[in-house]
Amino acid sequence: MGLRKNRRRTSQQVAAVTVTLALSVAGAAAANASVTADGSVKYTGSVPKWAVSAQDAGAAPADDTVEGEIYLNLQDKQGAEALATAVSTPGSPLYRHPLTPSQWISRFSPTASQYATVVNKLKAEGLTITGTPASRLYVVFRGTADQVNAAFSTSMHLYHHAGTRLAAPAKAPALPSSIARLVSAVSLDQSRLQTRPNLVSPGHVDKASGSSTLNQPKAQARSTQQTTPSTTAACSQYWGQYTSSVPAAYNGQTTYPTNICGYDAKQLRSGYNLNTWNTLGVNGSGQTVAITDAYASPTIVADTNALAAQSGEPALGANQYQQIVPGTFYDEEACGGPSGWQGEQSLDVQAVHSIAPKAKILYVGGSNCGGGLDMALSTIIDQKLATVVSNSWGDVGEDVPAEVLAGEQNIFVQAAGEGIGLYFSSGDNGDEAAALSTPEPDFPASDPFVTSVGGTSMGIDKKGKLAVETGWGTAYQRILDNADGTSTYAGALPGSFGGGAGGGISTLFAEPAYQKGVVPNSLSGGKRVSPDVSALADPYTGFQIGISPITDDGTLATADYENETYGGTSLASPLTAAMVALSQQLTHSSVGFANPTLYTLNRFVPGSFRDVKPSSTPVAVEYTSASSGHRFLITMDKDTSLTTTAGYDDVTGMGAMSFSLAQLLGRGR
Structure with missing residues (x-):
């Protein structure tokens, strides 16, 4: 009412x-x-x-x-x-x-x-x-x-x-x-x-610290042993499965859980309270989630079905997955080529299939990472091939000429006018000040006519319950194991910024009416602030995908199937899109551009969002690189100048997605 x-x-x-x-x-x-x-x-x-x-x-x-x-x-x-x-x-x-x-x-x-x-x-x-x-x-x-x-x-x-x-x-x-x-x-x-x-793997800290020449992120092997490792810690299949001894950290604490190997589909659904609904038939049936990226993976269906079999999940059904891909690819060297985007497509498709296993998935690949991405979006919008579209890519900040940005925005305005919701990952580099010297949110996520999806870290326990949730922003410090058996940190804690949800105050867009009264005036200053909502993004509590890596961008030859662990707001965006699809199935409605409804729900239905607040005691995990063997303490909720607070904040927006919110979203009239 x-x-x-x-x-x-x-x-x-x-x-x-x-x-x-x-x-x-x-x-x-x-x-x-x-x-x-x-x-x-x-x-x-x-x-x-x-x-x-x-x-x-x-x-x-x-x-x-x-x-x-x-x-x-x-x-x-x-x-x-x-x-x-x-x-x-x-x-x-x-x-x-x-x-x-x-x-x-x-x-x-x-x-x-x-x-x-x-x-x-x-x-x-x-x-x-x-x-x-x-x-x-x-x-x-x-x-x-x-x-x-x-x-x-x-x-x-x-x-x-x-x-x-x-x-x-x-x-x-x-x-x-x-x-x-x-x-x-x-x-x-x-x-x-x-x-x-906007894709991140746990191995990025090896690269950032200069301690590895890692070329491709690899998942840590899931350990079957049931005793706690001592020096070299195995990743955990669920929050708290294993702990590791580290030098004294926050409040003198010397034992921390190890990072997650990569959640599977059942764990993701459990963390969002979706498994019961899934058994009742709320599984995405009758819905289509569209995904845009550049290029295309030649093994996406086989890889997705292999991951499903590995996790005891249903494979893609006949005609459940379709893709529209141009016959010619351009600018592969500049854009990173098909191999550079394959992990993204795999993550997007497999995340949607995990949350909404019966939803149809339409993948539209761009001919490159420039105008090709515009064409991918327009292919969907011009024919209304879906009402929910996940886009896990973005520019560095808002470093786009104003007139070009206005032209780009027309695409988003068209989508909203046709009742199509566009979900954009908010970025993986926090406030982008390191790249741009001044803080900026990433475009297109900062546009007022799209839904910007920020990130969280989620600790899902052995019973599938949410044990820990923080804003996604990680700092890393290497642990040095000394010859005398002692350990020390390579520097002061928490260490260097290792990745976090994008967001912040737009340098270009005025505050949209839907944000007024929800986003504090002290934060907005009359400007659009992003993100709007958030979902799992931390690679140290990430998602395990299946992929046959491309070894030759020219021939699209691939290596054998393997598992890798990914996070980033590239994970948060398809998770959110899939939950919106569940909402549409449950309520027999089409949400369209969601922001005005989301912010209205925030005003009138308190508790619609799972508010992500700062922890009184720092949350951290021990991560051991499978490539180099180096150990790190990863501290969570450390996202550049962006910070979590009670209520709206520029890391998680109004809060984390939940299925109670998804139910209300579909009925929000």
Whole structure:
């Protein structure tokens, strides 16, 4: 009943969020275009802030391939955002009455004639068109640096950025006014090809500490012995199975549990109180969860079924898994190639199948990690192939030109207007200050029209009960075993930051109306804050997947099947998406863009979320690397400048997902 009482307030929220988003994003984009003396329009915002003379490595080779993207203006951007908000907000007359894809495209997309004008202009310049979504929101194209320079009256240079060299325009690209009137943004810089999956393995501390040349993360073997190991500790199959002696740590404590080898499907469901519902038939039947990543694994079905057999779970049924993958892959070296994304796809698919074993899974792979990911999303949205979409990838912070960001947001607005929920992992590097010098949340998770999924650490005990839950943020300190039998730490505790959920205050987006009254003003300062919700992400309490690793990206040859342990918000996003699918099955409803409903539930139904609070005593595990044999004390709930608190926080959002929340979410009217 509480969701019906505030109809007037939610109507005001609809108007408020529309105005603030229009001012903060569209206004910023307009400010970054200027008309030149010859009547052409320069897109000054297309020059990234890192493309400065101090980082300039000279002109890009004339024959270097450049991917670009042009974003077209919507017919009624403000109206599209208002509709997306209205169909998603409890109390609105349009709540859960979305448009069909054809209705949305007809009403808001650029016309077919306008789109053809832009496409033909690019073709006339000798550029190759590689992406044309049915929505006509953007065009993805490729060409040499020389072709791009000529087409956009610019000069592509190479710049030292983010530990590599990236191509970007040294001066603002321009378009004739006849074309520019149709175009909101031009994207030419190659930083988008730095998009990576938000995937972390326990072995990353070996790499970070310089103590291993580990190339691929490996799971620690599940030990069958029933005695507590002494010096080299085995990982635990459940929280507290094994403990290990360490040098005196917090409050003089000298014994800590070992890290989790990787939970299986039954343990994950138990930790979220889903096993009983699963036996009652709430298993995802009748639902489809879509997943987007780059490229595709050649062994995904066989690997998923092998893991299921290993865990005593049902295999994928006939037609339960489908995938849409382009025939040509691009930018494999820049993006990490199929082998670099295979673990992500395996984690996403197997996490969804574990939580919702009867749900259909649709995997849509991008041709690369740039415009290909946009095309993967549009493939789903333009046909409404699913109402729940998990996306476990993101940029480093919000280092995206404002006008390009506005063009990207149109994709998310379309999804919301059609009643499709987009779930994005919030990132694995905390506040990103180490990479960007200043704190920023990751985009697209920071966008107000998507649900940002943060992370937790979960200790699930022998009986399947949740024994421990903290925000995901780990610090690591190596344990040195001395010749005299004593042990010491290599430095002060807790040590170095080893990974944690992304989040924080947006540098670009105004605070959406749905966050007001839930996110403390002292935290938001009038800006969008992420994440919104959270789920398991800590690799030291992670999930065990099955994978046949790709050994050759050219031929897609693979090695033998093996198990690996993964975490990251790449795990949290598909777990959350799968629980939303269970909610939709149970309540015979479609949630759509969930944030307005989630925040309304937080206001009116206390206890909807499992609030993740800081522990009075630091929680830690001992981790022994299977590769190097080195030991570490891993301290939890240490996420850069982001911190857990009672209520909303910038590590876990409103709190952890739970099935009681999933039930309410589907019924939230």
